[in-house]
Amino acid sequence: MNTMTNKVIRYRGTDLNTKGWQQEAVLRMLMNNLDHEVAERPEDLVVYGGIGKAARNWECFDAIVKSLKELEDDETLLVQSGKPVAIFKTHTDAPRVLLANSNIVPAYANWETFHELDKKGLMMYGQMTAGSWIYIGSQGIVQGTYETFAELAKQHFNSSLKGTITLTAGLGGMGGAQPLAVTMNGGVCIGIDVDETRIDRRIETRYTDVKTDSLDEAIRLATEAKHTGKALSIGLIGNASDLLPEMIARNFIPDVLTDQTSAHDPLNGYTPSGFSLEEAAKLRAVNPEEYIKLSKASMAKHVSAMLEMMEKGAVTFDYGNNIRQVAKDEGVENAFDFPGFVPAYIRPQFCEGKGPFRWVALSGDPEDIYKTDQAILREFADNEHLCNWIKMAQEKIQFQGLPSRICWLGYGERARFGKILNDMVASGELKAPIVIGRDHLDSGSVASPNRETEAMKDGSDVVADWPILNAMVNAVGGATWVSVHHGGGVGMGYSMHAGVVIVADGTKEAGARIERVLTTDPGMGVVRHVDAGYELAEKTAREKGINIPMLNK
Numbered sequence: 376m377n378t379m380t381n382k383v384i385r386y387r388g389t390d391l392n393t394k395g396w397q398q399e400a401v402l403r404m405l406m407n408n409l410d411h412e413v414a415e416r417p418e419d420l421v422v423y424g425g426i427g428k429a430a431r432n433w434e435c436f437d438a439i440v441k442s443l444k445e446l447e448d449d450e451t452l453l454v455q456s457g458k459p460v461a462i463f464k465t466h467t468d469a470p471r472v473l474l475a476n477s478n479i480v481p482a483y484a485n486w487e488t489f490h491e492l493d494k495k496g497l498m499m500y501g502q503m504t505a506g507s508w509i510y511i512g513s514q515g516i517v518q519g520t521y522e523t524f525a526e527l528a529k530q531h532f533n534s535s536l537k538g539t540i541t542l543t544a545g546l547g548g549m550g551g552a553q554p555l556a557v558t559m560n561g562g563v564c565i566g567i568d569v570d571e572t573r574i575d576r577r578i579e580t581r582y583t584d585v586k587t588d589s590l591d592e593a594i595r596l597a598t599e600a601k602h603t604g605k606a607l608s609i610g611l612i613g614n615a616s617d618l619l620p621e622m623i624a625r626n627f628i629p630d631v632l633t634d635q636t637s638a639h640d641p642l643n644g645y646t647p648s649g650f651s652l653e654e655a656a657k658l659r660a661v662n663p664e665e666y667i668k669l670s671k672a673s674m675a676k677h678v679s680a681m682l683e684m685m686e687k688g689a690v691t692f693d694y695g696n697n698i699r700q701v702a703k704d705e706g707v708e709n710a711f712d713f714p715g716f717v718p719a720y721i722r723p724q725f726c727e728g729k730g731p732f733r734w735v736a737l738s739g740d741p742e743d744i745y746k747t748d749q750a751i752l753r754e755f756a757d758n759e760h761l762c763n764w765i766k767m768a769q770e771k772i773q774f775q776g777l778p779s780r781i782c783w784l785g786y787g788e789r790a791r792f793g794k795i796l797n798d799m800v801a802s803g804e805l806k807a808p809i810v811i812g813r814d815h816l817d818s819g820s821v822a823s824p825n826r827e828t829e830a831m832k833d834g835s836d837v838v839a840d841w842p843i844l845n846a847m848v849n850a851v852g853g854a855t856w857v858s859v860h861h862g863g864g865v866g867m868g869y870s871m872h873a874g875v876v877i878v879a880d881g882t883k884e885a886g887a888r889i890e891r892v893l894t895t896d897p898g899m900g901v902v903r904h905v906d907a908g909y910e911l912a913e914k915t916a917r918e919k920g921i922n923i924p925m926l927n928k
């Protein structure tokens with residue numbers, strides 16, 4: 376049922392709808408998460424990643440909006456799985472909002488329990504940035520995806536994907552960044568999605584170049600582009616678990632292979648083999664158990680085909696949706712033969728506290744973001760990789776909702792840039808305050824043994840104390856909103872993670888909070904990797920003077 380008319384409002388400019396910029400920032404970011412340009416299914420409050428939601432239901436949404444409008448500068452609103460449950464008097468430096476999403480006592484932490492609670496109206500799935508109100512659309516993941524493919528190209532293809540074909544599936548909210556990230560690296564991408572409207576959306580936003588429903592046509596276009604060295608992305612309409620085996624039958628083996636269907640959620644995120652979207656929706660409603668059974672069996676078929684393509688030469692990796700685990704549970708014993716993207720390509724960045732840092736212009740004016748781009752180019756001129764990224768992002772990435780920018784910054788860099796942003800707001804160079812945040816997929820904010828903490832050096836993959844410490848220290852430091860979630864990315868039972876957002880409103884107080892939080896947050900990433908025995912993290916900690924009691928000086 377669509378009850379969102381007139382509820383999701385695009386607040387812009389400098390007039391406040393709340394009692395201060397901190398509260399205003401929360402309100403604008405909640406609205407932005409559900410903006411029609413940003414969210415995948417805003418009418419159902421679904422932001423991205425299967426059923427990742429921004430509020431439990433429309434009644435809760437209304438109550439959150441009302442609470443934010445009434446919230447004083449020295450109060451804190453508590454949100455439990457998308458429902459506002461209390462407003463306490465705290466103090467001006469405390470977070471304005473604290474959120475806990477989808478947390479279930481470990482022995483019960485599975486989809487079955489979640490669905491029962493969800494049906495009873497007791498819980499919602501917060502994914503990562505959906506329930507913590509810092510999702511900015513596919514643009515939020517583009518650099519991470521770009522960096523992943525760039526590192527893969529460095530390791531396997533002489534630093535460029537030119538003349539190679541990448542095959543993937545899932546062109547949803549996050550997965551939709553893949554085609555653009557591949558072409559940005561010079562390569563050809565075939566992105567399969569069973570839902571044509573998802574492909575259309577990627578074409579509208581220039582993340583994908585062309586679409587077809589013909590496998591032969593997709594192979595022909597991709598092969599031609601590969602041979603001429605042209606960068607091209609093709610959206611192929613169809614079901615990955617059917618199309619991959621067909622590709623093998625036609626002797627088509629891609630150079631690079633991955634997948635970003637929402638396999639973390641077998642009921643809502645993956646369409647079983649042989650089903651049209653309509654048929655799948657019908658089965659999901661009338662017989663969810665049968666749906667889950669068929670969906671898991673299809674994932675096993677999908678992963679088996681990926682393993683066969685890998686054996687035939689495709690550089691294959693898991694892209695953080697837990698599809699290997701499902702396949703393994705279904706009897707594909709060697710499902711984990713291909714690695715996850717974090718140990719394969721990303722971990723060294725985590726050791727330096729680097730991860731997907733982002734900022735959003737609350738004015739709604741793109742000029743504000745362009746000015747911050749100039750600040751990066753000026754202040755980080757010696758970082759060629761970063762400057763190239765900013766220039767490329769300006770040229771290729773279309774804004775969705777509030778203008779925003781993403782780039783990977785590490786320990787030291789984040790606090791430095793946060794101060795610059797706050798000073799730009801203070802001087803009036805920017806029209807309104809800036810929201811500073813990050814994905815939960817970051818260096819020190821997540822425990823996820825099939826993804827961010829897969830194959831840790833010391834075997835501490837499942838240790839979940841780190842995201843809790845991360846959230847606590849960021850709250851103490853004075854972040855504007857802090858969240859603790861379960862089950863994001865890889866699904867129920869497989870992850871714990873924390874989010875943080877802080878507002879640069881140009882005040883001296885905000886400056887002090889920013890310095891604290893943008894130091895402790897990436898600091899946790901360095902510390903977590905020092906504790907696991909990574910030399911690069913130890914080197915970073917020593918160079919930056921991070922005080923770690925048991926690290927030999």
Ligand code: NAD
Pocket residue numbers: 415423424425426516519544545546547548549550551567568569570573613614615616635636637638639640644645646647648694695696697816863864865
């Ligand atoms: P989404 O739900 O918005 O999109 C999933 C897409 O997969 C949909 O478009 C759907 O139509 C398609 N799909 C489902 N079954 C299919 C099938 N059998 N064949 C072809 N297409 C199929 O999700 P999203 O936000 O794009 O996230 C995708 C997955 O990636 C999730 O599991 C998410 O947790 C994970 N993720 C990974 C990262 C990362 O950096 N690696 C980041 C965020 C999310």
